[in-house]
Amino acid sequence: MAxxxxxxxxxxxxxxxxxxxxxxxxxxxxxxEMTGVALVAEDADGYTQVDFTAGRxxxxxxKGVDGGGNSxxxxxxxxxxxxxxxxxxxKKATGRFFGFANDAITSGSTATIxxxxxxx
Numbered sequence: 001m002a003x004x005x006x007x008x009x010x011x012x013x014x015x016x017x018x019x020x021x022x023x024x025x026x027x028x029x030x031x032x033e034m035t036g037v038a039l040v041a042e043d044a045d046g047y048t049q050v051d052f053t054a055g056r057x058x059x060x061x062x063k064g065v066d067g068g069g070n071s072x073x074x075x076x077x078x079x080x081x082x083x084x085x086x087x088x089x090x091k092k093a094t095g096r097f098f099g100f101a102n103d104a105i106t107s108g109s110t111a112t113i114x115x116x117x118x119x120x
Contacts, residue, residue, distance in 0.1 A: 011051040012039055019083045023048045028060055028081055028088050028098065035081045035098045036117070054119045057102060061087035063110045067094055070108035077101045079115050089115065 017023050019030040023038040029050055036052035037060070063085070064073050071091055080095030081088050087110060089098060103113035
C-alpha cells in the first residue's frame with residue numbers, strides 16, 4: 001500500500017524560516033539545514049512560502065569573499081548561505097551550501113548575479 005504523500009515538490013513550501021527573522025519576497029533564506037528563496041514576504045502567522053527546488057537560477061546578491069577575506073567569484077564557484085553576513089551569500093564555506101555562481105564578481109565586491117540553486 002502506498003504511503004500518504006505530504007509534498008509533491010518543494011517550490012512554495014510554507015515554512016517558518018530559521019533565518020532571516022522576517023523574510024521578504026526574493027530573499028535567500030534558511031529553514032533548518034535547507035536553503036531556498038522566499039517567494040513571498042513572511043505572513044502574519046510567521047510563515048513564508050519558500051522555493052527549495054534545485055536547478056533553478058535566481059538573481060541574488062552575493063559578496064566576493066571567502067573564509068580568508070576578499071575573493072573573486074568565478075562561474076561555477078560554490079556559494080554558501082551565512083546567517084551573520086549581509087548579504088547572506090558568499091564563498092564562505094563555513095555557511096550552508098546554497099548553489100553555484102553563474103556569473104562572476106570581482107574580489108571584495110557585492111553584486112547581483114545568477115545563482116543556480118542546488119540540493120544541500
